[in-house]
Amino acid sequence: MRDNRYSGFLKSFAPTFIRLLLLSATLVLIAANGASAAEEMNRAGYTSSTICSYCHADIYKSWEKSAHARAYTNRTFQESSRQAYMVSKVLAKNFCVKCHAPTAVYGPALDLDVNLPVTREGVGCDFCHTIEKVDLADVHVPYKADVGGQKNASMRLLGPKPNPSGANPAAHQAAYAAWFNKSELCGGCHEMANANGLKVGETYTEWKSSKYSAEGVQCQGCHMHATPGTPYESSVKKPAKTTIPNHSLSPEASRLQGAVDLKLVSAAPLEKGAYQVDVAMTNVKAGHNIPTGSPVRTLALEVTLQGDGMSRVVQVKTFGKRIIDKNGNWLVNDTDAQINGTKLKFNTSLRPMERREVRFVFANVPAGKVKVTARAFLTRNPVVDTDEHVLIPLGEAAK
Ligand code: HEC
Ligand code: HEC
Ligand code: HEC
Ligand code: HEC
Ligand code: HEC
Numbered sequence: 001m002r003d004n005r006y007s008g009f010l011k012s013f014a015p016t017f018i019r020l021l022l023l024s025a026t027l028v029l030i031a032a033n034g035a036s037a038a039e040e041m042n043r044a045g046y047t048s049s050t051i052c053s054y055c056h057a058d059i060y061k062s063w064e065k066s067a068h069a070r071a072y073t074n075r076t077f078q079e080s081s082r083q084a085y086m087v088s089k090v091l092a093k094n095f096c097v098k099c100h101a102p103t104a105v106y107g108p109a110l111d112l113d114v115n116l117p118v119t120r121e122g123v124g125c126d127f128c129h130t131i132e133k134v135d136l137a138d139v140h141v142p143y144k145a146d147v148g149g150q151k152n153a154s155m156r157l158l159g160p161k162p163n164p165s166g167a168n169p170a171a172h173q174a175a176y177a178a179w180f181n182k183s184e185l186c187g188g189c190h191e192m193a194n195a196n197g198l199k200v201g202e203t204y205t206e207w208k209s210s211k212y213s214a215e216g217v218q219c220q221g222c223h224m225h226a227t228p229g230t231p232y233e234s235s236v237k238k239p240a241k242t243t244i245p246n247h248s249l250s251p252e253a254s255r256l257q258g259a260v261d262l263k264l265v266s267a268a269p270l271e272k273g274a275y276q277v278d279v280a281m282t283n284v285k286a287g288h289n290i291p292t293g294s295p296v297r298t299l300a301l302e303v304t305l306q307g308d309g310m311s312r313v314v315q316v317k318t319f320g321k322r323i324i325d326k327n328g329n330w331l332v333n334d335t336d337a338q339i340n341g342t343k344l345k346f347n348t349s350l351r352p353m354e355r356r357e358v359r360f361v362f363a364n365v366p367a368g369k370v371k372v373t374a375r376a377f378l379t380r381n382p383v384v385d386t387d388e389h390v391l392i393p394l395g396e397a398a399k
Helices: 002-032 035-040 049-055 057-064 075-087 089-094 117-121 125-129 203-208 219-223 334-340
Strands: 131-134 143-145 150-153 173-176 191-193 199-202 226-228 243-245 260-269 275-283 297-307 310-319 321-324 343-347 355-362 370-380 390-398
Touching (some): 057 243, 125 131, 125 150, 191 203, 199 203, 260 370, 275 370, 297 355, 310 355
Parallel strands (some): 150 173, 260 390
Antiparallel strands (some): 131 143, 191 199, 226 243, 275 355, 297 310, 297 370, 321 343, 370 390
């Protein structure tokens, strides 16, 4: 009875209530825009990326979709760090957040329990833009942060000197940091030495020893290319340009396509019904090995034969790295590799611009016309079994 009265009350009141709620939400948004967004900037610690979004909406939209924005909250990491926690509480707490939720350790106060909402934003705006200096020789604490009012970048929006006349002092000061568009900025996280001193991932080193490094092509050059957008809202200041650096960081599908160039070098019958196919694969687009980083990634090369009087046959060969523990066990997920990995058994990933010929031999192929196709793709076996098995096409060839 009472319940009914209560729900009746709710029914009649709800529409007004919801309208009021929406209205106040709108008011907060309006108030948060412009002048008061500036007031919401945290001068003593990290500011939430949503505050930056009031004036840098297009960049926020691009970042929001990135793996960086979900570096802490994504289910794969959550599950993986839970597993890590079972093995070593200290490691899971202090070590993983360093790269997946860096504001937990670089701020004026530690937030290892991840209580602050800004910590859960993963690799957010204010983490990157308050980096003062990168020292890759210091593997434990590669970034030196100067958290507070000043934001650093290399775009010269504000000219070469800190806070010239064009700056918006109400929101924040900005300084020109020449190294900001250099790979070192990324290298502090994309070079992963675990507690046993094993390099679980070494994207930075792979890049450093490639021709791209020699030619001055940085991570940002491929991953943060200019995309349409305005760097800040016209309500704040008239934007001087109509492009922003892509903050989603992942290369678009069009850039992935053809990352591995495939050529069918030869395809011919051998004796006794055997059939041999030689495929040449070349890493033509990535500035590091394929696959790079986490050892759960694999490059797969697949050859398919189809012909008269035979059913379709497929062979797959995989390339990547194998990390083992002290007893020689092959570690297949990030948790194990990060915690128990002690040695790199082998690494068959494809170096930048490396061309490699791979041979496939099929048995019992009837004589006659045979159609041969080859396909390269990237796979990832996440620790969460409900997650999709990711499959990214990289290249194709046919004969
Ligand atoms: C109230 C609006 C406002 C807010 C909020 C704001 N910004 Fe800005 N920001 C600007 C404007 C305007 C400029 C360009 C200034 C100019 O050209 O005079 C700018 C410039 C920048 C630049 C300089 C780029 C360069 O190389 O010159 C960076 C980096 C930056 N903002 C980062 C941030 C981050 C990170 C946040 C959140 C922590 C943030 N901003 C919040 C308005 C804002
Ligand atoms: C992983 C580090 C990283 C994160 C996270 C990041 N940025 Fe950037 N940002 C950069 C780099 C690097 C550049 C400069 C690119 C270059 O010089 O080629 C840049 C450039 C900028 C610029 C100058 C844009 C221009 O066109 O002049 C602004 C403004 C900016 N970022 C704001 C933000 C905001 C707002 C966020 C969060 C929504 C954010 N950034 C998140 C690394 C980062
Ligand atoms: C504070 C550490 C940190 C910094 C700095 C950083 N990253 Fe990342 N990055 C990560 C983490 C952690 C992930 C993985 C997130 C996940 O999937 O759990 C990641 C993921 C990525 C991915 C994978 C995207 C995908 O779709 O799989 C790319 C590409 C990337 N980062 C490029 C860069 C580049 C380029 C820079 C420098 C401009 C950079 N990162 C700087 C920590 C960082
Ligand atoms: C010459 C262009 C180029 C440069 C330079 C480059 N990348 Fe990449 N990156 C790519 C391409 C293309 C892919 C997609 C192929 C792949 O996944 O291996 C990629 C993929 C990635 C991935 C995702 C890996 C995966 O398998 O999902 C990460 C992480 C990454 N790059 C980080 C970096 C970092 C960090 C740097 C600098 C040290 C860098 N990249 C430099 C082109 C480049
Ligand atoms: C030195 C920085 C660093 C540390 C420390 C680190 N990670 Fe990562 N992690 C990364 C980067 C960068 C990526 C993504 C790009 C790649 O694979 O190279 C990544 C990717 C992952 C992924 C794959 C996410 C996906 O979507 O496929 C998982 C899971 C993960 N890390 C778990 C952990 C756990 C658990 C710990 C602690 C035991 C940890 N990481 C410590 C930098 C780090």
